[in-house]
Amino acid sequence: MEQLDLEQWKHQIEEWYGVAIHHLHEVPPIQLYAAAAVLLFTTILLLSIRFLKRAKSNTILLTGLTGAGKTVLFHQLRDGSIHQGTVTSMEPNDDTFILHSEKIEKRKTKPVRVVDVPGHSRLRLKLDEYLPRAAGVVFVVDAVDFLTNCRAASEYLYDILTKGSVVRKKIPLLILSNKTDKASAHSKEFICRQMAKEIDKLRASRSAISAADIANEFTLGVPGESFSFIQCCNKVTTADASGLNGEISPLEKFIREYVKP
Numbered sequence: 001m002e003q004l005d006l007e008q009w010k011h012q013i014e015e016w017y018g019v020a021i022h023h024l025h026e027v028p029p030i031q032l033y034a035a036a037a038v039l040l041f042t043t044i045l046l047l048s049i050r051f052l053k054r055a056k057s058n059t060i061l062l063t064g065l066t067g068a069g070k071t072v073l074f075h076q077l078r079d080g081s082i083h084q085g086t087v088t089s090m091e092p093n094d095d096t097f098i099l100h101s102e103k104i105e106k107r108k109t110k111p112v113r114v115v116d117v118p119g120h121s122r123l124r125l126k127l128d129e130y131l132p133r134a135a136g137v138v139f140v141v142d143a144v145d146f147l148t149n150c151r152a153a154s155e156y157l158y159d160i161l162t163k164g165s166v167v168r169k170k171i172p173l174l175i176l177s178n179k180t181d182k183a184s185a186h187s188k189e190f191i192c193r194q195m196a197k198e199i200d201k202l203r204a205s206r207s208a209i210s211a212a213d214i215a216n217e218f219t220l221g222v223p224g225e226s227f228s229f230i231q232c233c234n235k236v237t238t239a240d241a242s243g244l245n246g247e248i249s250p251l252e253k254f255i256r257e258y259v260k261p
């Protein structure tokens with residue numbers, strides 16, 4: 001029975017093939033060439049779009065509360081000096097450059113686009129414009145004034161970690177404890193522990209709000225377990241820095257891990 005079915009199919013296919021060839025012979029060659037050219041062009045176009053979409057981003061975002069030291073870090077990365085950083089930024093600093101330390105070493109490297117997104121709550125919305133193209137996000141924390149800002153910083157970090165663009169693309173994030181030149185600076189381990197605890201509380205309170213009211217697209221952590229950054233689907237790491245003193249090598253290392261030289 002199966003053998004019969006197979007035979008029938010074979011005949012049918014041969015018949016279709018014959019009809020197709022017959023029709024092809026009727027089509028003027030010029031039309032055939034035109035069709036082949038269109039097919040080839042479309043394939044090349046689709047492949048190029050795919051390739052461009054996959055092209056590695058060279059954008060690193062500096063985020064964090066106002067006063068954390070993002071602008072100072074931005075200038076250290078670009079110019080090797082603090083330039084100015086004492087005024088609250090009202091616009092993002094957005095520039096593409098070779099890292100200053102690499103310029104000194106005269107190494108041949110790829111430029112990095114660094115965007116310093118102001119921490120003012122109204123300007124943070126700008127982050128959404130840059131996130132889809134980010135190769136990495138740096139969350140700068142003032143390690144000196146940390147305790148008073150812990151809740152606000154954790155809320156901002158929670159918002160970033162639950163954004164669809166971050167979760168879907170698994171954008172790596174570095175929690176950078178800044179201002180470690182000051183003796184009163186808290187350790188990065190302490191900062192991460194406290195922020196994880198705050199995020200744990202936020203998780204409970206935010207999931208209690210009706211789904212329609214929350215802007216966060218994804219939830220964090222594992223239900224029934226205390227929150228830890230290891231549970232994030234993107235890689236979350238920590239490092240120390242002092243923008244003021246130019247101690248930024250862990251930040252540069254993070255940048256070069258995700259924007260290859």
Ligand SMILES: Nc1nc2c(ncn2[C@@H]2O[C@H](COP(=O)(O)OP(=O)(O)OP(=O)(O)O)[C@@H](O)[C@H]2O)c(=O)[nH]1
Nearest residue numbers: 066067068069070071072085089119179242243244
């Ligand atoms: N001690 C110390 N102070 C720093 C350091 N980095 C920045 N500051 C100081 O912190 C203040 C804020 O620095 P900014 O770089 O302007 O902070 P920001 O994160 O850009 O702030 P917004 O633009 O408001 O989002 C300034 O007075 C800096 O001099 C640091 O590494 N050590």
Ligand SMILES: [Mg+2]
Nearest residue numbers: 070071088089
């Ligand atoms: Mg600034």
